[in-house]
Amino acid sequence: MNESEHFDVAVIGTGPAGQRAAIQAAKAGKRVIAIDRQRFVGGEAVQRGTIPSKTLREAVVHLTGVGQRAFYGRSYRVLSHITMADLTQRTAHVVQAEVEVVRDAFLRNDVEIAIGSAHFIDPHRLAINGEVSRRELSADRIILAVGSKPVRPSGVPFDDRQIADSDDILALGDIPKSLTVVGAGVVGCEYASVFAALGVPVTLIDGRTQLLEFVDSEISEALKFRMREDGITLRLGHNVASVELDSRGRVVAVLETGARVVSDTMMYAIGRQGATAALNREAADLAPDKRGRLAVNEHYQTECGAHLRGGRRHLRSGARSHRGGARQAGRPPRGRAGISPHFRAVADRHLHAAGDLASGED
Ligand SMILES: Cc1cc2nc3c(=O)[nH]c(=O)nc-3n(C[C@H](O)[C@H](O)[C@H](O)COP(=O)(O)OP(=O)(O)OC[C@H]3O[C@@H](n4cnc5c(N)ncnc54)[C@H](O)[C@@H]3O)c2cc1C
Numbered sequence: 001m002n003e004s005e006h007f008d009v010a011v012i013g014t015g016p017a018g019q020r021a022a023i024q025a026a027k028a029g030k031r032v033i034a035i036d037r038q039r040f041v042g043g044e045a046v047q048r049g050t051i052p053s054k055t056l057r058e059a060v061v062h063l064t065g066v067g068q069r070a071f072y073g074r075s076y077r078v079l080s081h082i083t084m085a086d087l088t089q090r091t092a093h094v095v096q097a098e099v100e101v102v103r104d105a106f107l108r109n110d111v112e113i114a115i116g117s118a119h120f121i122d123p124h125r126l127a128i129n130g131e132v133s134r135r136e137l138s139a140d141r142i143i144l145a146v147g148s149k150p151v152r153p154s155g156v157p158f159d160d161r162q163i164a165d166s167d168d169i170l171a172l173g174d175i176p177k178s179l180t181v182v183g184a185g186v187v188g189c190e191y192a193s194v195f196a197a198l199g200v201p202v203t204l205i206d207g208r209t210q211l212l213e214f215v216d217s218e219i220s221e222a223l224k225f226r227m228r229e230d231g232i233t234l235r236l237g238h239n240v241a242s243v244e245l246d247s248r249g250r251v252v253a254v255l256e257t258g259a260r261v262v263s264d265t266m267m268y269a270i271g272r273q274g275a276t277a278a279l280n281r282e283a284a285d286l287a288p289d290k291r292g293r294l295a296v297n298e299h300y301q302t303e304c305g306a307h308l309r310g311g312r313r314h315l316r317s318g319a320r321s322h323r324g325g326a327r328q329a330g331r332p333p334r335g336r337a338g339i340s341p342h343f344r345a346v347a348d349r350h351l352h353a354a355g356d357l358a359s360g361e362d
Contacts, residue, residue, distance in 0.1 A: 007140075009022070012145060035115075059086070060197050150273075152165055156243045183271070185269060206236050251266040
């Protein structure tokens with residue numbers, strides 16, 4: 001392979017975890033390349049997660065005037081007819097600005113950016129399939145910062161529009177006439193509240209009886225109260241048995257009790273799984289669990305890396321540590337989206353990046 005295509009460190013994924021890993025490696029004097037299959041850098045955090053969801057929320061709070069109604073009355077609105085375009089316009093603006101911030105940080109630190117989907121050819125070589133070209137490179141260390149994607153249960157006829165997951169919801173053309181949200185984790189609760197604030201009748205379904213089990217029960221109860229005040233119908237302690245379209249083209253969630261919840265649009269937010277499927281994992285001897293997660297040791301190295309000689313390693317960002325490495329590293333417990341990815345650079349030349357949580361929880 002051409003020497004110019006050899007790097008000290010290759011980072012797959014340019015979300016918060018990949019950014020920190022790549023930039024820290026560059027600051028340590030390494031030749032670094034950061035790869036992402038999305039057209040713009042920033043990862044899901046910038047494209048579909050943290051940034052757009054929070055911007056959508058801000059746009060809704062502003063345009064509905066919901067924060068001012070105590071002064072002006074329940075019918076107060078800044079804009080009387082809000083469209084999805086009104087909301088996404090603001091989101092697109094903020095996302096674009098964030099992409100520039102991330103890109104600039106890479107460039108200032110001499111991190112090369114490659115756009116395309118990366119997969120292993122062997123444990124130290126990657127192929128990157130771009131829109132128009134394919135490129136191969138090798139690296140001493142490969143950092144997997146590939147993040148996660150929403151879990152889609154089999155049997156649910158997703159069409160990315162009427163039956164969508166939390167990644168699709170920002171791309172809806174119109175504000176739904178009514179919405180069923182399946183999954184009352186942080187993502188489900190967040191979008192349920194946002195659409196309810198727009199006046200959309202929302203039903204929130206979850207098999208668990210408590211909202212956000214990881215917070216104090218008083219907070220959870222307060223949230224329930226507030227959601228009901230906002231017109232959200234809570235169906236807690238109920239599991240969805242099947243999903244179908246009725247003769248009028250509406251989405252029907254059939255609960256295990258036989259009850260039917262009918263709405264215009266449905267969004268699934270039942271957790272996320274590691275986005276490792278496209279990596280051609282076998283070529284690097286990586287065996288994921290059933291949620292796409294890769295086991296790592298206390299240095300966040302995959303088994304493949306740990307067994308290699310000569311100092312070449314794979315470092316997994318956002319992986320499961322099977323020796324309790326998370327606790328040793330003083331990180332907050334995994335398993336909850338909404339906890340910011342963070343980065344630790346520790347001894348010698350090992351780079352540790354703790355990124356997306358890829359757990360059963362939102
Ligand atoms: C709706 C929503 C709201 C959220 N709100 C918050 C919040 O308020 N606060 C908070 O802290 N967190 C929030 N999160 C979680 C946060 O977005 C994630 O924790 C964060 O994005 C994880 O960062 P990451 O770098 O691990 O991965 P990501 O941001 O997912 O980035 C991974 C990148 O890797 C790329 N990639 C994957 N596979 C390949 C491949 N084979 N080749 C090339 N590129 C690849 C992906 O395209 C992606 O761009 C939210 C998430 C969602 C879904």
